[in-house]
Amino acid sequence: MKKFNYNTIYKNYKKNLLNKLRAFGDSDELSLWVANEDITISVLNLIDALELEKFQIEFDTSSFKSIDKNFLKKKFINEGNLIFNDAKKVISFSRQNKIFQISVPKNVKKINRKLYKDKKIILEKVELLKNEYSKNLKKIKINLRKEIKINSPSSLINLEYKDNKCKLNLSVNPSNHLVVDCNFFILDKKNVILSKFGNLVSQEIFNLPIDEVKDHLLIKIESLLRPKKIPKQTGIILKNNGGEIFVYFQRLINQLYNEYLKITKVKFGINFFDKKIPEDWLNISEKIKINKIQKSLEIFNKDNFKKTPLKLEKIINFNRLFFSLNNSQVTKFDNSLFMKLEKFLNNRFDVKFEVYYVNRKDENTLRSL
Numbered sequence: 001m002k003k004f005n006y007n008t009i010y011k012n013y014k015k016n017l018l019n020k021l022r023a024f025g026d027s028d029e030l031s032l033w034v035a036n037e038d039i040t041i042s043v044l045n046l047i048d049a050l051e052l053e054k055f056q057i058e059f060d061t062s063s064f065k066s067i068d069k070n071f072l073k074k075k076f077i078n079e080g081n082l083i084f085n086d087a088k089k090v091i092s093f094s095r096q097n098k099i100f101q102i103s104v105p106k107n108v109k110k111i112n113r114k115l116y117k118d119k120k121i122i123l124e125k126v127e128l129l130k131n132e133y134s135k136n137l138k139k140i141k142i143n144l145r146k147e148i149k150i151n152s153p154s155s156l157i158n159l160e161y162k163d164n165k166c167k168l169n170l171s172v173n174p175s176n177h178l179v180v181d182c183n184f185f186i187l188d189k190k191n192v193i194l195s196k197f198g199n200l201v202s203q204e205i206f207n208l209p210i211d212e213v214k215d216h217l218l219i220k221i222e223s224l225l226r227p228k229k230i231p232k233q234t235g236i237i238l239k240n241n242g243g244e245i246f247v248y249f250q251r252l253i254n255q256l257y258n259e260y261l262k263i264t265k266v267k268f269g270i271n272f273f274d275k276k277i278p279e280d281w282l283n284i285s286e287k288i289k290i291n292k293i294q295k296s297l298e299i300f301n302k303d304n305f306k307k308t309p310l311k312l313e314k315i316i317n318f319n320r321l322f323f324s325l326n327n328s329q330v331t332k333f334d335n336s337l338f339m340k341l342e343k344f345l346n347n348r349f350d351v352k353f354e355v356y357y358v359n360r361k362d363e364n365t366l367r368s369l
Helices: 006-019 039-049 061-066 069-075 131-139 192-204 210-225 244-264 286-304 335-349
Strands: 002-005 054-058 080-085 090-095 157-162 166-173 178-186 310-316 320-325 354-357
Touching (some): 006 039, 039 061, 069 080, 131 192, 131 210, 157 244, 166 244, 192 244, 210 244, 286 310
Parallel strands (some): 320 354
Antiparallel strands (some): 054 090, 080 090, 157 166, 166 178, 310 320
16 A cells, blocks of 8 residues: 655645646656645645555644544545544545445435445435536537447557446557547446546547546546536645546546556656647648637627627737737736636637737827827
């Protein structure tokens, strides 16, 4: 079982904030961890960020006493077994092997435990995918593929995951580690959400390096499905907040990734993958690019403003977009508007745009004077 010393990794995290540009954790396993001065929130983020099946976290006496143990127990009641060892000042966590658990309504007073044997009984229904995310999933168009046998060249590495719910097959090119083929097959026909989510995963997985699949695919999907309005919360939004289905697919992907490492003996470093700009976007003229973005901008402005304050000023290096606001809106906007615009354009064109704000000159010559 992997062990972490909290005080050591927290100290190194604070040090890396000054010396590194990204991935402030000590290792690849800690790359998604965002530490917090509130130790309870910091430990919550740490357990959420670690994708391991089992692990332990050691603390000094003072730090261990400061943790709100009841808060953490409630947070992870549906994800695994969280044990506090007061004598050794250690937290042990083991994730549940099965995501699909028995749900018992709160109003049921008597439960025949013999029927469930060793299975865990949960008094609150576990959300496979939160309702707001589920609504957005239904809106996404997915190119469904029938299950086919992957007759790949012998040079490719074929990976398979299978349980009683689904099956996922990947073909990976070991020369560049790209996923070149994928088949998702649903075995539980009644589970519509699992079926569509799995097909979305298989659609987004193509031509990504397998370490990128492990590190960021589900983060990208959470962002894609994230509702416009979400409850305010402290810290960053982690993918698991979308529902238990993210935990399930991360575990599935991790298993395929680890199998690939065993076969190839490859050792990945820090992941700096950045998606290339599509050829069809690179090959069109700047005039056509501007025209396409302007049409999309009209839709964005219509959905977000009564008027149309946003204006495209220029494009640099194919994907760096510079926008301005009219003077009446300058004092009202915040950075979230441009983050929203960036996500909107990225989804429409499948291009990783970078959106910037530039001041617009006042067109009234008298005011300019």
